[in-house]
Amino acid sequence: MDNRKKCLSREDPLWARARKGTLPDGFSGWDLALADGWTVAHEAASRGKLPQGFSRWELADESGWTVAHEASRTGSLPEGFDRWELADRHGCTVAHEASCNGPLPAGFTAWHLADRDGRTVAHGAALCGNLPEGFRWWELADRNGWTVAHAASGKGHLPKGFAAWDLADVNGITVAHAAAMTGHLPAGFSRWELADDAGWTVAHVAAACGRLPEGFSRWDLADDAGWTVAHVAAAYGRLPLDFSLWDLEDEDGRTVRQAAENPLKPN
Secondary structure (H helix, E strand, C coil): CCCCCECCCCCCHHHHHHHHCCCCCCCCCCCCECCCCCEHHHHHHHCCCCCCCCCCCCCECCCCCEHHHHHHHCCCCCCCCCCCCCECCCCCEHHHHHHCCCCCCCCCCCCCCECCCCCEHHHHHHHCCCCCCCCCCCCCECCCCCEHHHHHHCCCCCCCCCCCCCCECCCCCEHHHHHHHHCCCCCCCCCCCCECCCCCEHHHHHHHCCCCCCCCCCCCCECCCCCEHHHHHHHCCCCCCCCCCCCCECCCCCEHHHHHHCCCCCC
16 A cells, blocks of 8 residues: 555545546546545546546556546546556456456457456456457467357357367366357257267256257267266256157166156256
């Protein structure tokens, strides 16, 4: 914490004037702050009331949350803002914050900026559906290998024609697995055999989550323990009414019928 002069409380008239945008022309006390470092500039930014030409974007509270972060949160960053790399103590940059508050400006290129866990700006934009048309850096990954494509697939934000379904995290969980969990695989998807490190295929995930498409037929796909897609669907009560392969066995001889007789709690 620095030695800035502190306002005593939010009851100080400065806070009300900052919120209303009625601070005098030429005001220079933007760094006056509460005990937690929240400045007059933060307060003005929280209401979108920073003046034209404001430049002290780096002012930060004790958590490292800058005035620029707050202005991004309220959608009041000015046109031409370029201090995207300013970061809080967790490495969350202004660009990370902006990525979920709406599309980043045309021409933005710093998609690789990452927080302490390796999550990039592109991950945030992917989760919120704010990646631009033509985005191509799907392989950008966090520390666990979870890519931008994984983030987008779980929310249904992958573009039509996406093909890199086999991009995998450190556990072998592919982009297709992530999409299967939430029912966002495209119509006509065929790469059901893609498997994670335990041999759990995309079809196994879709079966457990009740996301297999009508007409699915690859019931005999098995994981490393011989547990088939049919066994998973049976155990979770997900089999279709016309299913007939009740005597299909896993490697221990347990049938699909037996799996159905001992159901698991659905996800």
